[in-house]
Amino acid sequence: xxxxxxxxxxxxxxxxxxxxxxxxxxxxxxxxxxxxxxxxxxxxxxxxxxxxxxxxxxxxxxxxxxxxxxxxxxxxxxxxxxxxxxxxxxxxxxxxxxxxxxxxxxxxxxxxxxxxxxxxxxxxxxxxxxxxxxxxxxxxxxxxxxxxxxxxxxxxxxxxxxxxxxxxxxxxxxxxxxxxxxxxxxxxxxxxxxxxxxxxxxxxxxxxxxxxxxxxxxxxxxxxxxxxxxxxxxxxxxxxxxxxxxxxxxxxxxxxxxxxxxxxxxxxxxxxxxxxxxxxxxxxxxxxxxxxxxxxxxxxxxxxxxxxxxxxxxxxxxxxxxxxxxxxxxxxxxxxxxx
Numbered sequence: 001x002x003x004x005x006x007x008x009x010x011x012x013x014x015x016x017x018x019x020x021x022x023x024x025x026x027x028x029x030x031x032x033x034x035x036x037x038x039x040x041x042x043x044x045x046x047x048x049x050x051x052x053x054x055x056x057x058x059x060x061x062x063x064x065x066x067x068x069x070x071x072x073x074x075x076x077x078x079x080x081x082x083x084x085x086x087x088x089x090x091x092x093x094x095x096x097x098x099x100x101x102x103x104x105x106x107x108x109x110x111x112x113x114x115x116x117x118x119x120x121x122x123x124x125x126x127x128x129x130x131x132x133x134x135x136x137x138x139x140x141x142x143x144x145x146x147x148x149x150x151x152x153x154x155x156x157x158x159x160x161x162x163x164x165x166x167x168x169x170x171x172x173x174x175x176x177x178x179x180x181x182x183x184x185x186x187x188x189x190x191x192x193x194x195x196x197x198x199x200x201x202x203x204x205x206x207x208x209x210x211x212x213x214x215x216x217x218x219x220x221x222x223x224x225x226x227x228x229x230x231x232x233x234x235x236x237x238x239x240x241x242x243x244x245x246x247x248x249x250x251x252x253x254x255x256x257x258x259x260x261x262x263x264x265x266x267x268x269x270x271x272x273x274x275x276x277x278x279x280x281x282x283x284x285x286x287x288x289x290x291x292x293x294x295x296x297x298x299x300x301x302x303x304x305x306x307x308x309x310x311x312x313x314x315x316x317x318x319x320x321x322x323x324x325x326x327x328x329x330x331x332x333x334x335x336x337x338x339x
Contacts, residue, residue, distance in 0.1 A: 005060050012057060015050045039089045051081040069324025072316045079313030087306030095305070104130040105303050108287060111138040112296040116260055120301050134261040134280055141255050141289060141297045149248040151182065151212065151228065156241060165212065165246075176219050177241050184213035189229065200227070206295065212246050253286050255297040271299065278304070 026034035095101040107120035116135040153161040189211035210230040259267040288298035
C-alpha cells in the first residue's frame with residue numbers, strides 16, 4: 001500500500017511539472033494555436049489521467065478526507081479539470097455521440113440593425129453556420145465616447161496643441177497665428193444646396209461622418225470657417241498655417257438586443273464589453289461592429305458547457321486555501337481562549 005501511495009504521489013508530481021511546462025509552452029504559441037494544441041487527443045488523455053490521479057489521491061490519502069482545507073483544494077482541482085474537459089471541443093463531440101446533445105461550442109453572430117438572427121458563423125471564412133433555437137434582434141447599436149473630445153493642432157513649425165472641444169470657447173492657436181473656436185459639431189456631416197447656396201447640416205438618418213465647424217480668426221482680423229472631419233484626418237489646404245485633427249476616444253460599444261423565442265420577445269439586454277448576454281446555454285460578448293456606418297454588430301458566442309463546474313472548482317480551491325492557511329488557525333485560537 002505504501003508503494004502504491006508513493007507511486008500516486010510521484011505520478012501527481014510529474015503531472016504537475018508537465019502542466020507547468022505545457023502552460024509555459026502554450027503562453028508562447030498564441031491563443032489559437034494553444035487552443036488547438038490543448039484539445040489534441042494526447043493532451044485529452046493527459047487531462048483525464050491528471051483528474052483521475054487527483055480523485056484517486058483523495059481516496060488513498062486519508063488525511064485529505066480528515067482535513068477540510070486539503071479536501072476542498074483537491075476536490076476543487078478535480079472539478080476545474082472535469083469542467084474544462086467537458087466544455088472542450090472533444091467534450092462537445094463526446095456529448096453529441098453519447099447523449100445526442102448538439103451545442104455550438106463557439107463562433108460569432110453578425111446582426112444588422114432592425115433584424116433578427118439565429119445563425120452562428122463557426123469558421124474563419126464565414127461560410128459555415130450553425131443555428132440556435134432562438135433569435136437575437138438588434139434594435140440599435142451605438143458607440144459612446146469619452147467627453148470632451150479633442151481638437152489637435154499642429155503648426156508648420158512643428159508646434160502641437162491639444163484643445164478640448166467646447167462650443168464657442170476661443171483659444172490661441174499659436175504665436176502670430178490668431179485664434180480659433182469650435183462653433184458647431186456634427187455626428188453625420190452632410191452638404192447640400194438651398195437657394196443656390198451650400199448648406200451644411202447634421203443628418204440623423206443612417207450614416208456616420210463626425211465633424212467640427214471651426215471658426216479661425218487670423219492675426220490680421222480675417223475670419224475663415226474650417227470643417228474638420230474625424231474620418232479624414234490631416235485634410236488641409238496648402239495655404240493653411242496649421243493642421244487640425246478631430247479625435248474622439250471610444251469608451252464603450254453597446255448593442256441593444258432582444259431575445260426572440262417562438263415569435264415572442266422573452267428578454268432584452270444591452271450587451272457591452274465585459275457585460276455579456278447569457279441565455280439558452282450561451283454567452284454573447286460584444287466583439288466588433290461595422291466601423292463605417294455602425295449598421296451591424298458582431299457578437300462572439302461561447303457555450304457555457306462545463307463553465308459552472310469550473311467556477312465551483314475555483315470556489316472550492318479558494319475556500320480550501322483560506323481555510324487551511326488562515327481560518328482553521330483563527331478558529332483554533334478562539335476555541336483555546338474560550339476553554
